[in-house]
Amino acid sequence: MCKPIPSPCCSRRRFLAFCGTALAWLGLGRYLPATAEAGQNSWQFLRQIITHDPATSRTIMWQSHSLPQDTHLEYRLRADAAPQRVDAGYEYLALDGTVTYTFHAAITGLQPGQSCQYRICWEQQAGTWHTLTTPARDAACHAVLINDSQCADYTVLTRNLRRIMARHADADFLADLGDLTDNGESDWHWRSFFASVGDALVQRPFVPVMGNHECYGLNWQMCLPSRYLAGFALPANGSQRFPGYYYDFNWGPVHFIVLNTQMLELSDLRPGLLTEQLAWLKRVRAQSQLPWQVVLMHKDIIAYGEYQQGTGLTSGISDVGHAFMTAFDALGIDLVLTGHMHTYRNRGHIYQGKHADHGPVYVLYGPSGDQHYEVPANPDFDVVSCPQPTKDNYVTLSATPAQLQLQAWYVDGGHLDTITLQK
Numbered sequence: 001m002c003k004p005i006p007s008p009c010c011s012r013r014r015f016l017a018f019c020g021t022a023l024a025w026l027g028l029g030r031y032l033p034a035t036a037e038a039g040q041n042s043w044q045f046l047r048q049i050i051t052h053d054p055a056t057s058r059t060i061m062w063q064s065h066s067l068p069q070d071t072h073l074e075y076r077l078r079a080d081a082a083p084q085r086v087d088a089g090y091e092y093l094a095l096d097g098t099v100t101y102t103f104h105a106a107i108t109g110l111q112p113g114q115s116c117q118y119r120i121c122w123e124q125q126a127g128t129w130h131t132l133t134t135p136a137r138d139a140a141c142h143a144v145l146i147n148d149s150q151c152a153d154y155t156v157l158t159r160n161l162r163r164i165m166a167r168h169a170d171a172d173f174l175a176d177l178g179d180l181t182d183n184g185e186s187d188w189h190w191r192s193f194f195a196s197v198g199d200a201l202v203q204r205p206f207v208p209v210m211g212n213h214e215c216y217g218l219n220w221q222m223c224l225p226s227r228y229l230a231g232f233a234l235p236a237n238g239s240q241r242f243p244g245y246y247y248d249f250n251w252g253p254v255h256f257i258v259l260n261t262q263m264l265e266l267s268d269l270r271p272g273l274l275t276e277q278l279a280w281l282k283r284v285r286a287q288s289q290l291p292w293q294v295v296l297m298h299k300d301i302i303a304y305g306e307y308q309q310g311t312g313l314t315s316g317i318s319d320v321g322h323a324f325m326t327a328f329d330a331l332g333i334d335l336v337l338t339g340h341m342h343t344y345r346n347r348g349h350i351y352q353g354k355h356a357d358h359g360p361v362y363v364l365y366g367p368s369g370d371q372h373y374e375v376p377a378n379p380d381f382d383v384v385s386c387p388q389p390t391k392d393n394y395v396t397l398s399a400t401p402a403q404l405q406l407q408a409w410y411v412d413g414g415h416l417d418t419i420t421l422q423k
């Protein structure tokens with residue numbers, strides 16, 4: 001939810017951030033959460049990032065506070081094959097008293113249903129080989145989706161993700177539907193987030209979605225999401241003004257459309273996001289022949305007590321709902337997943353009554369971090385909800401060409417809801 005003004009928990013957040021920074025300055029970084037290969041190398045936070053066609057390609061990213069010479073990636077299709085070199089590009093970011101170099105390298109030309117090994121190399125040294133696997137064209141899709149992973153204490157996210165990924169170790173990819181961290185410019189928050197993710201993204205790609213907290217600066221005012229954009233080299237959307245803000249990708253029978261719901265908050269800093277996105281949405285939907293069309297976006301389509309700048313109301317359909325729902329009806333979107341409200345609500349099919357026989361199923365879920373709110377019911381829309389205050393929860397999505405099933409789970413292991421759609 002929106003917190004542009006420092007909240008009471010900010011003092012605790014600042015204390016935890018101070019502790020993290022102090023440990024680093026005192027040379028006691030080993031007491032921060034462990035990360036893949038951190039400590040033995042000069043870089044950390046290795047991660048796979050989703051590409052438009054993950055059946056044939058993958059983006060690999062990692063980051064460092066320095067710029068090692070000759071940093072690049074190697075990959076090989078068999079353990080006894082000669083490695084192939086891929087030069088790495090990087091983004092430089094000086095912010096919050098730290099310098100971060102975020103590297104990215106693209107592996108392309110893979111075959112669907114293929115495994116390959118990759119490693120990071122720098123200054124005549126080489127890291128550990130890791131394995132990535134591309135999905136077959138006719139493979140089913142099995143994904144884990146969290147959201148609102150923002151924390152004051154990231155040990156909560158660390159514990160939650162360990163439980164979730166242990167339960168779904170065969171997940172194809174991990175998505176986070178926004179508010180990844182509590183502050184978009186904070187070095188401590190982002191390092192804590194990646195440390196909490198740990199090795200989960202070394203084996204499978206990450207699907208990030210931009211939330212409002214990605215656009216909060218150190219002073220808790222709106223800012224452009226510089227750390228998010230530097231941290232994730234995302235599929236191209238053809239935009240000169242909003243590269244990385246929204247994108248789409250395919251996995252098996254599903255076309256995933258990742259939208260950006262920050263158009264009102266970013267309107268003073270960079271206007272035009274909604275108009276551009278709606279045109280793009282219609283274009284990519286028309287180009288897709290896949291059976292399932294699934295939208296991932298941060299803010300929900302119902303207000304649930306939160307003031308809406310556009311309507312001036314705290315109830316009914318939200319500004320984001322008014323912006324997108326008619327287009328979703330017209331474009332035959334099957335499922336829309338959202339977050340931001342930090343609770344679970346299954347609203348079933350909602351149809352705006354203008355362009356189609358029925359609208360998508362709308363599901364709000366989360367959080368996976370430690371920020372919890374009391375969220376009012378909306379009996380006009382809610383079909384399934386969970387008790388308040390909401391316990392940490394997440395969803396899994398499984399899809400074949402004939403069936404898509406969404407299951408909602410509590411992080412502590414309880415089952416919350418099942419939604420099954422048929423073609």
Ligand SMILES: [Fe+2]
Nearest residue numbers: 001179212340
């Ligand atoms: Fe949010």
